[in-house]
Amino acid sequence: STVNVVGVPLDLGVSKLGVDMGPTALRYAGIFEALEHAGFPYLDEGDLDVANNFALDRLPPERRGTAKRAEIARVAENLGRHVHEAAMRGETPLVLGGDHSTAIGAIAGLAKARGRLGVIWIDAHADANTPQTSPSGNIHGMPLAISLGHGYPDLVNCLGFAPKVRPEDVVIIGAKDVDPDEMAFVREQGVALYSTFDLEHLGLSRVMDEAIARVAQGTDAVYVSFDADVMDMHLAPGTGIMTRGGLTYREITYVCRTIGERLPLAGLDIIEVNPLMDKRNSTAELCVELAMALLGVKWTDYERNYLTANLPC
Ligand code: ARG
Ligand code: MN
Ligand code: MN
Numbered sequence: 141s142t143v144n145v146v147g148v149p150l151d152l153g154v155s156k157l158g159v160d161m162g163p164t165a166l167r168y169a170g171i172f173e174a175l176e177h178a179g180f181p182y183l184d185e186g187d188l189d190v191a192n193n194f195a196l197d198r199l200p201p202e203r204r205g206t207a208k209r210a211e212i213a214r215v216a217e218n219l220g221r222h223v224h225e226a227a228m229r230g231e232t233p234l235v236l237g238g239d240h241s242t243a244i245g246a247i248a249g250l251a252k253a254r255g256r257l258g259v260i261w262i263d264a265h266a267d268a269n270t271p272q273t274s275p276s277g278n279i280h281g282m283p284l285a286i287s288l289g290h291g292y293p294d295l296v297n298c299l300g301f302a303p304k305v306r307p308e309d310v311v312i313i314g315a316k317d318v319d320p321d322e323m324a325f326v327r328e329q330g331v332a333l334y335s336t337f338d339l340e341h342l343g344l345s346r347v348m349d350e351a352i353a354r355v356a357q358g359t360d361a362v363y364v365s366f367d368a369d370v371m372d373m374h375l376a377p378g379t380g381i382m383t384r385g386g387l388t389y390r391e392i393t394y395v396c397r398t399i400g401e402r403l404p405l406a407g408l409d410i411i412e413v414n415p416l417m418d419k420r421n422s423t424a425e426l427c428v429e430l431a432m433a434l435l436g437v438k439w440t441d442y443e444r445n446y447l448t449a450n451l452p453c
């Protein structure tokens with residue numbers, strides 16, 4: 141189906157500057173050329189109109205927090221409507237973030253259009269903080285909890301319904317930095333979380349089998365939220381939170397390929413790309429490649445040794 145590409149230059153979920161340039165970085169890295177090359181019909185919907193940190197930081201300190209949250213809520217509604225309309229036309233929304241609070245509206249719009257939604261959250265973080273558990277207060281650490289119905293009411297009630305997803309339909313892959321009270325919330329909700337340790341311990345193929353089965357079973361459609369910080373800092377420095385011990389090229393390509401080959405995605409996002417941290421823009425280029433894998437593009441164009449005796453081709 142037609143891929144509906146929309147940029148959300150949102151950085152208000154975090155205080156560091158530059159993640160609002162994610163959509164530009166992904167365009168510059170060739171997202172449209174890649175879609176073209178892969179033979180996907182696409183629509184370039186441009187960027188939503190979003191106020192950013194340096195605009196709202198001019199407000200007096202006591203008004204900043206509320207003003208930023210109100211703007212995040214307004215953007216979530218706009219993106220929610222956009223994604224809903226695209227999905228109702230049978231298109232596949234591809235959302236270019238923006239910090240991870242971008243996912244609030246995208247998940248809202250897709251859940252409204254498609255019904256019971258499975259979500260694969262590929263991230264070094266769980267983003268399942270609530271205002272009570274968050275050590276930073278940053279909204280980009282909260283979007284999964286918000287989609288599950290917990291957190292600030294103006295965000296939880298995006299598009300007028302909540303929750304957007306059920307815990308049993310959500311899988312987090314690649315987590316390695318989860319706050320203690322956030323982990324307690326994940327456990328009590330019953331969300332499946334596969335940490336970087338689990339990827340080693342259980343093996344990536346078993347993790348992906350379980351993850352895909354979980355989000356597919358009982359749901360009407362599947363969404364993937366892809367946070368670039370899931371990858372190791374040496375591979376993908378262009379993100380707000382760079383850490384060692386993230387996924388390698390082989391691991392992240394395996395994750396994205398298995399999803400793309402086994403699930404038709406109803407929508408996806410590419411989140412937290414910050415080109416200020418990566419002047420060569422190699423992180424955005426890698427994200428373009430991974431987005432194509434998530435959309436089911438066979439890998440042979442990128443990697444000539446995708447050869448195996450064990451899988452049907
Ligand atoms: N858990 C931390 C927090 O709540 C980090 C969240 C990072 N989230 C992200 N989307 N990069 O602030
Ligand atoms: Mn995230
Ligand atoms: Mn993250």
Ligand code: MN
Binds near residue numbers: 308355356357358
């Ligand atoms: Mn399920």
